[in-house]
Amino acid sequence: MTSHPDPELSAHEQDVYSWQITVPGHGDAGQMALKGASVLISRVGGLGSVVALELAAAGVGRLVLAHGGDVQPSDLNRQLLMTHDWIGKPRIESVERRLKELNPRLETLCLAENVTAENVQGLVAESDLIVDCAPLFEERLLMNREAVATETPMVEAAMYELQAQLTTILPGRTPCLACITPHSPPAWKRRFPVFGAVSGSVGCMAAMEAIKVITGNGEPLAGKLLTYDLRDMRFLTIGIQRRPDCPVCGSAS
Amino acid sequence: MKLTLEWMSQLRVAAGTALQVLDCPDGVQLTEALEQAIAELPDDRSEALRPLVLVDGRRVSALLVALDGVQVLTDGNPELRPGSTLVLSSPIAGG
Ligand SMILES: [Zn+2]
Numbered sequence: 001m002t003s004h005p006d007p008e009l010s011a012h013e014q015d016v017y018s019w020q021i022t023v024p025g026h027g028d029a030g031q032m033a034l035k036g037a038s039v040l041i042s043r044v045g046g047l048g049s050v051v052a053l054e055l056a057a058a059g060v061g062r063l064v065l066a067h068g069g070d071v072q073p074s075d076l077n078r079q080l081l082m083t084h085d086w087i088g089k090p091r092i093e094s095v096e097r098r099l100k101e102l103n104p105r106l107e108t109l110c111l112a113e114n115v116t117a118e119n120v121q122g123l124v125a126e127s128d129l130i131v132d133c134a135p136l137f138e139e140r141l142l143m144n145r146e147a148v149a150t151e152t153p154m155v156e157a158a159m160y161e162l163q164a165q166l167t168t169i170l171p172g173r174t175p176c177l178a179c180i181t182p183h184s185p186p187a188w189k190r191r192f193p194v195f196g197a198v199s200g201s202v203g204c205m206a207a208m209e210a211i212k213v214i215t216g217n218g219e220p221l222a223g224k225l226l227t228y229d230l231r232d233m234r235f236l237t238i239g240i241q242r243r244p245d246c247p248v249c250g251s252a253s
Numbered sequence: 254m255k256l257t258l259e260w261m262s263q264l265r266v267a268a269g270t271a272l273q274v275l276d277c278p279d280g281v282q283l284t285e286a287l288e289q290a291i292a293e294l295p296d297d298r299s300e301a302l303r304p305l306v307l308v309d310g311r312r313v314s315a316l317l318v319a320l321d322g323v324q325v326l327t328d329g330n331p332e333l334r335p336g337s338t339l340v341l342s343s344p345i346a347g348g
Contacts, residue, residue: 047347135348160262160345180324181344185315192348199347225317225324227261227342232271236259236340238319243326 007036007061013105017059023217030215031059037214038062040127042115042143044095046078046196047157048133050203051210053080055131056099058211062107063099064126067091068114078196115139120146129213130154131206132177137184141248144169144177148249153213155220157206161193162231164202167240168209168220171249175223175240178248198230254279254335258290260302261317261342267301268294282330283320284312286339305343317342 009031014021017031037060041048044067052063071082071091079091086094092112099106109126113119115134124130124146132154134140140156147154147169154169156177169176205226212218221237228235244250258273265271275293277286287306291299306313318325319340325331333339 043347045348133347135346137344137346140346158345158347161266163262163265163345165262165342165345180317181315183315185313185344190348192345194348227340229261229265229271234271237322238317238340239323240317241324241326 007032009035013059020058025217026215030217033215034059034211035061037128038064038126039210039214040064040066040123040130040143041133042066042123042130042139043068043134044079044081044091045075045133045135046194046199047159047203047206048131049079049081049095050200051131051133051157051207052095052099053102054204054207055210056103056106058207059103060106060210060214062109064109064111064123065092065095066111066113066115066119066123067095068112078194078199080196080200115142117142124150124152127152129210131210132156133203133206135190137181140177141181141184145248147171148176155206155209155213157202159194159199159202162195162198163227163229164198165225165227166202166205166209166221167225168213168222170213170220170222173222175242176246176249179243179246179250180225180240182243182247201230254281254333256281256286256333256336257338258286259338259340261340262345263343264302264305264341267298267305269298270294277333279335280332282332283318283325283339284310284330286333287312287341306341313343315344317344 071086075082081095081098092110120142148171151171156167158165212220225238225240256275260268314327
């Protein structure tokens with residue numbers, strides 16, 4: 001993954017990332033891989049804010065960010081890139097400003113829209129990896145279809161109440177999102193109960209999955225779904241399977 | 254024979270419990286065990302949970318089912334072994 005034109009590390013970057021360059025298996029090569037990577041995050045809300053913060057902090061070179069609408073008071077319990085002073089103004093502006101405060105070297109491609117059938121191809125074409133943080137299954141399934149078509153890895157993160165789930169889709173090797181959820185489930189409601197600490201926990205883990213896929217260091221949750229409940233701290237990992245009749249990655253697709 | 258069910262996500266909230274232990278007839282199949290589990294819950298819980306799990310006696314296609322740690326696809330209805338653990342989750346998303 002080398003979409004960034006200048007993956008060399010400056011002396012300043014060596015300093016900024018010195019705590020992680022010494023992680024076994026990471027080193028300068030891993031750090032240059034992060035600098036050379038372009039990651040799509042959609043949306044940049046409760047989950048995506050934390051994914052974006054962690055990837056910006058880790059030194060990913062470029063983030064492609066899609067999120068529509070203006071900052072609402074009800075965003076502020078979990079959407080850590082939104083600020084009180086930005087209520088009523090575009091969320092994506094708050095996101096970009098906060099990320100650049102943390103990492104001014106970060107390159108961003110920001111879109112003040114959520115993922116749609118019209119923009120998904122262009123967004124994925126700009127990206128080496130996708131982190132799906134969207135609340136609507138229509139958006140998630142659009143990104144999944146494009147990820148499979150372009151063989152772009154996609155980290156899937158989700159949350160509910162005090163619970164969260166995470167898996168990493170490696171097209172051609174693992175089940176895709178449609179193998180797990182073939183259709184938009186009728187019982188799903190856009191607004192659901194959740195704490196910011198829950199979206200933050202799975203956002204951090206999703207960022208780590210992205211870092212592992214980009215650098216090749218560690219084992220991502222490929223073909224496995226991590227599911228956990230912070231109410232009783234039960235963590236389970238489930239082996240997931242490709243559906244032979246999957247409308248996206250199955251043999252008939 | 255004894256089985257353990259673990260409800261996740263919206264199912265956990267609807268069921269009002271994370272874990273349910275079932276005493277099932279030998280040779281019970283997955284969908285029948287789910288029918289029994291739902292029937293054994295208090296009426297209001299059963300009513301809330303049923304449409305998230307079963308429609309017209311078939312498992313909802315978006316339901317994630319794992320038997321002893323491995324996903325069972327929607328068209329599978331395996332016979333369960335004594336001591337098996339089922340984990341069930343409805344789909345959840347970001348936001
Ligand atoms: Zn699939």
